[in-house]
Amino acid sequence: MKDWWKDFFKPVTGEVMFKSRAGKPTRLEVEEVLKQLRIKHPLKILDLCCGEGRHSIVFAQNGHKVVGLDYANNFLKVARKEAGQLKLPIKFIKADMKQTSRYFKKEEFDVAVSLYNSFGYFDKRSDDFKTIKEVSKVLKSNGYFVINTINGSGAKVRLKNPISMGHEVFKNLFMIDKAYLDFKKMRTHADWTIIDARKKKTSIFRGSFQQNVYSHNEMKDMLKKAGFKIVKTWGVLHGGAFDERTSWHQTILAQKIRS
């Protein structure tokens, strides 16, 4: 399953992941990030792994200058179309997150965000660290990085045993999710089967993804090693307390203190 992230993010996986989060949930997520940043003036923001651009768009609607970066062409197409319809001057770039600095000037951004669990996808953990280093390069000194990802200890609780569940995401669109945690490698494995019975001809998508998970201390150590100091942690993206032992997600606000 090398580089699974190059093929997994298709329109139908996008629909399952993003459609129910459009509108109010996304606005609440962005509001929480801006509240934690406590900065009022317009910022230049990098939305790393922006997907269909749902956060980029709301950041721009709040007066910020935004660049979205993602690897999936089909998501970028949706993002560009929506930003165009809303007349928002957002630039969307196709790139691999571990090569971020190739696409921007040094210290170009005030803030970078990696939202909704877009981290830990690489086969080699060193590439996860590289991604953070790349973000640091394009951030101004004292700039901020907000990263939301799975919390390793919470994953051990939630995926103590393999899970297998199915539900109807939207009318006649069904999803079966099988997942387990490799406790030795601390890497999640998930198989998604999406059955789309909305048209005359039913179609089935099958895709798998894997993700390295990090404990809160490991995330903090990685960020510090890359030149950040930790400012704050909360749990799920739209706000809420973080419990190091049980929270499924960790959202960390870090500030760049050295290159």
Ligand SMILES: C[S@@+](CC[C@H](N)C(=O)[O-])C[C@H]1O[C@@H](n2cnc3c(N)ncnc32)[C@H](O)[C@@H]1O
């Ligand atoms: C879970 S989605 C989150 C998208 C977006 N942040 C959101 O919340 O709507 C993860 C995103 O990471 C992107 N991605 C995966 N691997 C990537 C890589 N190596 N470089 C850039 N983007 C990548 C995918 O295409 C997908 O859009």
